[in-house]
Each structure stands twice: as structure tokens, then as C-alpha cells.
Amino acid sequence: MRYVVAVAETGGFTRAAERCLVVQSALSHQIGKLERELGARLFDRTSRRVALTAAGEAFLPAARQALEAADRARAEVAAATGEIRGRLAIGAIATVTAVDVPGLMRAYHLTYPQVTMRLVDGMSETLVRSVRDGDLDLAFLGVPPSFDTSPLGLRSRTLTTDRHVTVVAPGHPLAHEAAKGPVPLERLVEESFVDFPAGAAARAQTDEAFQAARLHREVAFEAKGLEFLADLVRGGLGIALLPSRLVPRLPGLTVVPLHNGPTREERLVWNDSRRSPAAAAFLDSVDDSD
Numbered sequence: 001m002r003y004v005v006a007v008a009e010t011g012g013f014t015r016a017a018e019r020c021l022v023v024q025s026a027l028s029h030q031i032g033k034l035e036r037e038l039g040a041r042l043f044d045r046t047s048r049r050v051a052l053t054a055a056g057e058a059f060l061p062a063a064r065q066a067l068e069a070a071d072r073a074r075a076e077v078a079a080a081t082g083e084i085r086g087r088l089a090i091g092a093i094a095t096v097t098a099v100d101v102p103g104l105m106r107a108y109h110l111t112y113p114q115v116t117m118r119l120v121d122g123m124s125e126t127l128v129r130s131v132r133d134g135d136l137d138l139a140f141l142g143v144p145p146s147f148d149t150s151p152l153g154l155r156s157r158t159l160t161t162d163r164h165v166t167v168v169a170p171g172h173p174l175a176h177e178a179a180k181g182p183v184p185l186e187r188l189v190e191e192s193f194v195d196f197p198a199g200a201a202a203r204a205q206t207d208e209a210f211q212a213a214r215l216h217r218e219v220a221f222e223a224k225g226l227e228f229l230a231d232l233v234r235g236g237l238g239i240a241l242l243p244s245r246l247v248p249r250l251p252g253l254t255v256v257p258l259h260n261g262p263t264r265e266e267r268l269v270w271n272d273s274r275r276s277p278a279a280a281a282f283l284d285s286v287d288d289s290d
Contacts, residue, residue: 001063003016003022003030003031004056005067007050011050012050013027038055040055041055042059068134071086074086075276084114084115084277085115086115087276088115088117088118088137088276088282089117089118089136089137090119090139091120091127091130091136091138091139092121092127092140093122093123093124093140093141093142094121094225094226096140097160097245097266098140098159099159099286104282104285108281115281123202123224124141124143124147124200125199125200127139127140131152131269132152132153137270137271137274137278137279138282138283140266140268141267142265143204143205143267144205153273154270154271155269156267157267158265158266159267161264162243162245163243163262164206164243164244164258165242165247165255166183166239166256166258166261167241167254169234169236172254174187174239174254184259185209185215185258185260193206193217193218193241194220194222194237194238194239195219195221195222195240195241197222197224226249226250241258243264270283
């Protein structure tokens with residue numbers, strides 16, 4: 001099954017054999033033997049490409065689940081004897097501020113060197129789906145308070161709650177109002193905004209605040225990355241609303257306090273039904289770091 005998954009993911013027998021650290025003839029022989037046992041071909045092979053057949057498409061998800069269960073069984077046995085081992089896949093937004101993710105991973109590796117770790121950087125809405133699907137063991141998200149993970153079958157824990165502030169270029173007219181106190185959301189409706197793409201959880205925080213206040217704003221520029229978003233604001237192309245804990249990472253911007261602005265929660269999410277000993281140990285390490 002590992003050989004089949006490797007061929008499907010690499011697109012070829014040679015690369016799959018390299019990944020599995022076996023000679024290609026042995027890998028091909030084992031896959032052929034499996035195909036005879038199943039009574040169906042799993043791959044269409046030509047001189048130019050290797051593709052899954054309909055039977056292969058049906059076999060692949062079950063094979064992945066079986067391999068995941070086997071890996072989890074090995075990890076459970078090791079944990080019962082006092083050893084944490086296996087794999088741990090972590091997701092995190094680039095803007096997490098509640099915890100030091102690299103620091104947590106470094107300390108975890110020193111404590112559990114037998115665990116192979118992987119880190120995926122992405123948007124909250126993508127990471128939460130990966131946790132649901134089992135591609136990630138857990139993830140650090142930044143979401144509006146209304147974001148509900150329970151329909152996905154996930155557990156979550158709020159690490160911190162933060163209010164947004166307005167960030168503008170130093171020469172922007174709003175910069176001169178910063179000393180007067182918080183600016184109401186209504187004051188910003190005539191401004192052009194720089195924000196994350198529509199549909200992103202990072203964008204939803206601000207969208208929901210304006211909708212709740214029954215206000216309309218214009219998002220003239222969208223950016224997927226925080227640094228590019230900050231560059232657009234520095235260039236005077238628009239203003240942005242960002243969590244206050246995040247702003248110190250972005251020099252060259254003027255902060256304007258905001259009244260009745262958006263709120264962001266940073267959460268840790270995981271799937272209890274798939275929680276491995278390695279994931280449980282990492283969740284404990286996050287508790288200990290508080």
C-alpha cells in the first residue's frame with residue numbers, strides 16, 4: 001500500500017522507488033502482486049506516464065486510511081511503553097502572536113526527538129480543512145469570534161483575543177488624528193482599504209464589523225501576504241485594519257486607535273478522533289507554555 005501511494009503521489013515508479021528506498025524492480029513486483037490479489041489494475045502504464053485507473057482511484061483513499069491507522073497503532077504501542085514517536089503535522093498562520101510556534105517546535109523536538117515534525121504555513125480556512133481531513137494534526141488559526149469549528153468535528157481552544165487598530169501611511173490625514181483618541185468605524189467609510197482576499201478568515205473579521213455597523217467600505221487592493229499588504233499601506237494606496245498585537249512587526253506605519261472595530265481570536269484546533277500520542281504531547285506542551 002505504501003508503494004501504491006508513493007507511485008500515485010510522485011507520478012512514476014522510479015521516483016516512488018527512490019522515496020521508498022527500494023529498487024524499482026522490487027516496488028513494481030510488489031504492486032503487481034497486489035494487483036493480482038485484488039483482481040484489478042491500479043495503474044495505467046505507458047512509456048510517458050503513469051496514471052491511476054478507476055480501481056486505483058477507489059483503492060487510494062482506503063490505502064491512505066489504512067496506512068494512517070497502522071502508523072497510529074505503532075505510535076500507540078510506543079506511547080504505552082513510555083516513548084512518543086511517529087509523525088506530527090502542524091499548521092499555522094504566518095500572523096500568529098499568541099505563541100512562539102518555532103520555539104514550541106524546538107522545545108518539543110528536544111523532548112521527543114523520535115517524532116518527525118512538519119510545518120505548513122497557510123490561511124486559516126485552508127488549515128482548518130486540512131485538520132478536518134487528517135492532513136494536519138493541529139493548527140493555529142486567526143479567526144473572527146463567529147468562526148465555528150464544531151460542525152467540522154473539531155475541538156478548539158482560544159489562545160488570545162485581540163482588537164484591531166487602523167494602520168495608515170505616516171503622511172495620511174488620519175495619522176494626525178491618532179493623538180485625539182479612538183476613531184469610530186464610521187470615520188473610515190470614505191477611505192480606500194487594503195485587505196486580504198474575499199472569503200479569507202482574516203478578511204471576514206473586518207467585513208463582519210462593518211456589516212454589524214451597517215456600513216459599506218471599498219476594498220481597492222487585496223493582498224495574500226502580510227508584508228505586501230503593509231507595503232501597499234506604506235505606499236499610501238489605502239488603509240488597513242489589523243490586530244494590535246501584530247502591528248509591532250510592521251515598521252513604518254502609523255497606528256490609529258479604533259472604536260467598535262473588529263476582533264480576532266487566535267485558536268488552536270485539533271481533531272480528537274485522530275489525536276495521536278505525538279499530537280497529544282504537543283497539545284500538552286502548548287498548555288505548559290501558557
